[in-house]
Amino acid sequence: MELSSTPPSNIDPAALRARFTALPQNSDPADQVQLARINLGRQLYFDKRLSRESNQSCNSCHQLTNYGVDNKQYSPGSMPGAIDTPRNTPTVYNAAFQLSQFWDGRAVNLIAQAHGPLVAPKEMALHNLQEAVDIVARVPGYAPEFRQAFPGQQDPVNIENITASIAAFEQGLITPSPWDRYLQGDTAALTPAQKKGLKLYLADGCDTCHAGRDMGGISYQRLGDVYRWGNKSDPGREKVTHSATDFMFFKVPTLRNIAKTGPYFHDGSVPTLTDAIHLMADFQAGQTISDSDAASIAAFLGSMTGTLPASYIAAPAEPPSGSQSAGQSEGNKTSSIRESSGGRS
Structure with missing residues (x-):
């Protein structure tokens, strides 16, 4: 996806809908x-x-x-x-x-x-x-x-x-959120800081795993894909499939409401969202990102904090x-x- 050179500017919601889907509104069934x-x-x-x-x-x-x-x-x-x-x-x-x-x-x-x-x-x-x-x-x-x-x-x-x-x-x-309103065409739903974070989120490849309607939850991935994760006491999906190739594979978690649902990872070992972002960039993508960029991505992830029904x-x-x-x-x-x-x- 081509990104604008001006960080706060809008990314076309229609282009984003090729990778992401807005949540539906909850309503009581007629049945x-x-x-x-x-x-x-x-x-x-x-x-x-x-x-x-x-x-x-x-x-x-x-x-x-x-x-x-x-x-x-x-x-x-x-x-x-x-x-x-x-x-x-x-x-x-x-x-x-x-x-x-x-x-x-x-x-x-x-x-x-x-x-x-x-x-x-x-x-x-x-x-x-x-x-x-x-x-x-x-x-x-x-x-x-x-x-x-x-x-x-x-x-x-x-x-x-x-x-x-x-x-x-x-x-x-x-829990529909400002992110969903943006996907539906309301470009004012995100703040300039969140739009900057969205650009970094895409540029750093976070959407490789965290995409779709739930911003995750649609695939299994190895934790520590580039560099080996330190704590390997939990074999992950291997316990289900009994296949060594699934060692340390876990379901990719949703990023919806992620700013509210710490601590992070399958073992709850990481207390803050920015720490989790740094670790993911390092172990999953082999990248080192600045504290400023991690804070910007965290700001974007805050746009997925939805309204509780x-x-x-x-x-x-x-x-x-x-x-x-x-x-x-x-x-x-x-x-x-x-x-x-x-x-x-």
């Missing part, structure tokens, strides 16, 4: 069944009873009022002392636009992803997925919501419908429990078998 699933998914997303100690929900780590993260290097789990190492919690916002879920891409979509944390020992720590079904089934207020969301099913309270509802809600977690993410009233608590479930009494797909990251 009332789908709307019921979204509303049910919102309830489940915030429900802490879906954890071993009834103290953790999806929102505990993927905090929706905090751009979908908790800003910790590693997130604590339901059980005392449980810390979800060695991976940092990724944001849930705009995740529906990515090619897969988790840093290593082991879940093909949001529905598959929703299974994992429920039974991950360092996360919500239920004994098995049936325990999640049992917990939900003991909450009287959920029964009519499941019937409305899954009409015609004789027994709609099942794990497939639980995870499908959570995924339906997560699909609406979209306040009404959509408002925590709903929790359906009242039945007579038996989650900690007294038959699943807790009778089974210590864990599903193996777990993990938030």
Whole structure:
């Protein structure tokens, strides 16, 4: 892409649309069944009873009022002392636009992803997925919501419908930003400093990996492509594919809301965005960039900080429990078998 010699000047949004796509606006679906699933998914997303100690929900780590993260290097789990190492919690916002879920891409979509944390020992720590079904089934207020969301099913309270509802809600977690307005033709949406950063972003080749609708999340890349990354204790995608050629490959993270979602990288080892930019230029592109250029790129990345959908993410009233608590479930009494797909990251 040819760049203007005047840093603050505009790059034609039409030309940018060859590499980038604006986010859609979120709106309630006209289909009332789908709307019921979204509303049910919102309830489940915030429900802490879906954890071993009834103290953790999806929102505990993927905090929706905090751009979908908790800003910790590693997130604590339901059980005392449980810390979800060695991976940092990724944001849930705009995740529906990515090619897969988790840093290593082991879940093909949001529905598959929703299974994992429920039974991950360092996360919500239920004994098995049936325990999640049992917990939900003991909450009287959920029964009519499941019937409305899954009409015609004789027994709609099942794990497939639980995870499908959570995924339906997560699909609406979209954060349009000034960057999207620029792509749509509003050249005043970015400040002069952000436009300068955009030019550097393109000139330095950041868009080789961070492009598309989600500014990332569309490919797997080796961390340390030019120079070897120091910490190689996490093999990345190799754990999924069992292929040595995937060692240290990770899903490229989204850059949307990146100014709000530190610390950075799969291990949360880098606290600041400008440090992350320097490291990426060095290890991925073999370039050394100045502090000034890193700050300019960071300014551009700030244009991707979107507007949180306040009404959509408002925590709903929790359906009242039945007579038996989650900690007294038959699943807790009778089974210590864990599903193996777990993990938030």
